[in-house]
Amino acid sequence: MIGTGIETAEVLLFEGGFDELPEILHADGDMLALESELSNLQQYLKVIKLPNLSMMEL
Structure with a gap:
């Protein structure tokens, strides 16, 4: 089970330096990458997407 629809920091741009x-x-969340990485295991893996649910709420 993965939550979707929650903004997750994906990239930090330090254009003015680290000071x-x-x-x-932001992106929709890093757990969606898991689904594509494990797509060859679909006969063993079922992904359930729960909208607007964070990992902490899950």
């Missing part, structure tokens, strides 16, 4: 706060680029 300044980075720009944060």
Whole structure:
């Protein structure tokens, strides 16, 4: 089971150097990568996507 629809920090851009706060680029979450990486195991793996649910809530 994975949560979807929750903004997750994916990239930190330090354009002004490490003394300044980075720009944060968000994505839907890193757990979706698991589904594509394990797609060859679909006969053994069932992915259940739960909308708007964080990993802590899961």
